[in-house]
Amino acid sequence: MKLLIVDDSLIVRNTIERNVRHAEITEILQADNGILALQLFNQHHPELVTMDLTMPHLDGIACLQEIQKNGPPASIMVISAINSHRTAMDAVARGACGFLVKPFTPPELIEAMNDLILHAKENGYQYDA
Amino acid sequence: MPNSVASQFEVPSGTDDGFENEKEQTPVSPPTSSLSSLSTLAELPGYSTILDLNSLGEHLGRLFSEHPDLPGVILLDQNHFAGVISQTHFYKCISRAFGREIYYRRPAAIMLAEMKDQPLILSADCLIPVAVEQCLTRPSDSIYEPFLVYTPDSEKYRLCDVQILLLASSQIAALRNRQMEQILNSVTDGLLVIDRDFRIGGEYSKVLGKIFERDDLKDLPLPEVLEPLLDSTTHEQLHDYLKILFNPKLIDRLIKPINPVKQVSARFPSTDTDREQRTKHFAINFERIRTQAEITQVLVRIEDITQQINLAIELAHQEAAAEEKLHLVMQVLQVEPSALNRFTLRLHEEIAAMDQLLALKNGSQNPRETVHALFRKAHTLKGEASLLRLTAHERKLHQLEDKLEPMRSAPQLKTDDLAALKPSLKALQRLAEQINQALEQLKSFAPSTQNQANALPSTHPTVETGLMEKLARFIADLTERLHKPVVFHTTVTDAVLPEAHMEILYDSLIHLARNSMVHGIESAEERATRGKNPTGIIQLELRSHPDCDEIIFQDDGAGLNYDKIRRRVLRLGWVIESDDELRQAIFEPGFSTADSVTELAGRGVGLDAIRSALQKVGGRIIPHSEPGAYCAFQILLPKVPPSLHV
Incomplete structure (x- = not known):
């Protein structure tokens, strides 16, 4: 499975990448803004996405909407500081299947990622091979 | 039936009549005492009555009439399993016309040939409810046929009766209900189950009656029960969240963070004895119950955490009071001592004057004039407090103004209205006394005026120099308190900072100065041993460029401790690849x-808050450091703040 990490902080992206080594994940892509995220998503069709909500250019909610509109279905986890109930509801309405709240610890991230991979498998999102 | 298992049956040998009744027990009913929801088929009685395939039908007849409970007989064909003839099937055969004549005189094989289905075989470790489901999902005409239980350890088969299985199952269900009832009556958490319409199921824990102060919860929608207790926003959010809970596409663990009632206050109407509205605090958590791909029910756990919360609130109040005192000390520190003295003196005088105005007897003065006089005094004092940045005083005076404002234009004024102002005046008085206390506390470590004069740059009073003076005083104070000799140099090159940036800049610089003084600059002894001048240097440089203002804050202390930062980053599990990223990590x-919190540093705003505050106005902060030599922060601010943010 492919994982797309979307976050404007390099530190957060790298932290996610290093901590989610999982036998199921064969390729990891990174995007530091919503527009690049969309390009990478449409090119590579990742089954798994972690999405920051506050980003330059195209924010997380708009990015989720575009992904839902065009791309193949994916298991998308929002990794962000959740500032408002409305934003969280918007994210769910646009296809996010859960939230990991920043700041998170590596064990929390690993547990969340295992759940996300399981979710992708159960829903039959497996586009490589 | 595969051949491999057939050898498990032994043909009874040496018997006269060709069969031997090997019945192990005479079951009437299943054991009642030991059954539990984890009971297996091994705990049910069974029969191992075996006959040869060629035995005559009349042997079967004799067997069934002698043992009316016998559910059936296992038939073997030369040591190999051939099948099972149940009692039901036997009587069905012989009750046909001439049945007795046909089947009694012929081998049992004939009756077996008329059995439609192979018997159901279940393992002895199969749970009783699972066995019930297996038996009841057989074709309808063979639902009540006996089934075989295979015990792998002893490699034996037994024949079990469905009726006994169902009896056992109902006993387990009854036991479970009793246990459930006991649990629901004794558990201290409020437990309930809601369905897709959010309606509360009939079984819920007894304590919920106490929590919600009502006992009619059955079938009511949970949001309806909570609606009068919660504020409308939370109630709306709860409704949204309940909808989300029943969405099977979402991941259980990953929707818990957005639970709006993880901790929530509930208002209860007043009781007869207590006229005040009561507030309880609940922690409400949800567990989704999945059946196949759907969420059919949600288990709701409601804890009453009022006591814990009240304790926490009380602690927070105490902490806030202590914090406010500290804040006042810090504010007082940043005010010119003579100006502060003048202000406190005036504050005391004016409060006394206001008190007198209020105390004047009826008729001696027009109430409206009194209000006007009070308002003028409060307003002037507020202006002075604001100039000195004594925000606590400014706030209190503002509150007093707010009370006076409507009275100024009120058509009628009574002396009672004036009496209502007394508490505000009292609060102001307390605050004035607190300044005195703070000043007393400060006397013990106040810098000498000599030192202060050295630290102050002698420039014209502008916004920039005001900022620098405050910073100089702050550093001078810390110099005394920490016994670290430091000189503060400032350089201003044509810098005219926008007023809008001053507060952010001030907060940032105070934070950086505090960090420098506590962590950066080493003690005089340590500096000497490192070959440094025992007196540390802190420099502030303001520079204007065509497109931005540049502020450089630098100390000649120990610099950023990369090892310590790296260790911290590792502990946090962050991934850092370069020194530049390491510098950004702070x-x-x-x-x-908390481990870096001392009385002076690490409190209040962190570097993250500074960076985001600067970013909000389009600014940036860039760290530079050489370990052992210096640490500098370069702040860049745009000339004109983006209108969006200001």
């Missing part, structure tokens, strides 16, 4: 922790 939320 600005990430969550970097600074």
